[in-house]
């Protein structure tokens with residue numbers, strides 16, 4: 001198909017990438033080997049300063065936008081073309097690991113270094129990106145910087161987000177000196193690719209090197225309140241009870257059954273509050289949550305319809321159940337040509353791969369609204385993430401970065 005285009009044979013340096021991962025892990029490093037680098041803290045400032053130094057040493061131009069998103073551009077041979085962006089986030093959870101987000105930024109840096117060392121010139125400019133506040137741990141919601149870039153939130157909304165200590169996002173951004181001049185969203189990109197650890201066990205279980213991420217699954221959150229009648233546990237016969245907890249147990253199992261009966265879906269009851277939560281009182285009221293996920297919106301519609309129908313069938317006017325949807329995030333479909341670039345990038349390097357959907361949110365989910373986007377996953381040990389023990393090997397990181405480089409070069413010749 002594209003055999004007339006000769007792809008350059010460039011290899012990332014796995015040792016240099018690993019060295020950068022270990023070096024930056026010191027900014028906020030924890031005794032247990034993880035990282036605590038909450039967004040817009042001194043640790044975040046220090047790693048941002050480090051990244052500026054590395055990119056400027058390669059001759060890249062630095063742009064910072066008004067919510068602190070960082071863009072480092074290496075020129076291409078055709079200046080009228082928009083840049084191909086690569087990147088992720090450098091902030092972590094309070095007990096985060098060394099790879100979540102960071103790998104995607106440092107693999108991008110490794111690609112810039114590799115191109116610099118070889119003297120290879122791309123047609124498009126290449127742009128390394130660090131998105132602000134992906135984690136949403138200090139300032140909710142998550143993916144705030146990429147969300148502002150994509151027009152999901154505006155700058156004023158971002159500035160007003162408050163940490164639990166009362167500090168606002170805007171004040172914290174000013175305090176670390178990373179309020180840039182570029183208007184959010186004004187920096188254009190021809191495409192965006194993000195390398196990330198999977199944060200789940202599928203690649204490891206299936207023995208695959210690379211995940212070709214086709215999108216982010218559709219997610220919905222519901223609150224349920226079940227109301228029965230509190231009564232004495234010793235003197236109310238079993239056939240005279242309106243026990244809200246027994247009905248809640250039915251719903252927990254129902255959610256499990258619904259999720260298991262739709263391939264690739266997930267269903268979770270994560271919270272359950274029992275009232276009055278007393279040993280010898282039949283529970284009168286239960287508040288609970290349901291989280292449903294599926295790669296396709298219409299499949300999730302069907303799951304929700306089953307849930308509502310069964311609930312309707314189980315309850316009457318004496319024992320009631322209200323189900324309220326409180327949040328939804330529609331399915332994200334990544335760009336076909338970006339997905340193909342990732343697939344051929346993995347194949348060209350001889351890596352085994354698997355097509356999958358992301359179970360977690362990522363900056364790329366918002367960027368996909370404004371630019372062709374795709375993601376690459378690598379395995380992480382035991383699927384563990386948001387944990388100080390989070391771990392991928394040097395070889396796995398190298399495979400991800402090489403796939404990313406191959407995909408970037410392919411997009412550069414095709415876009």
Ligand SMILES: [Zn+2]
Pocket residue numbers: 089100101134196
């Ligand atoms: Zn992440």
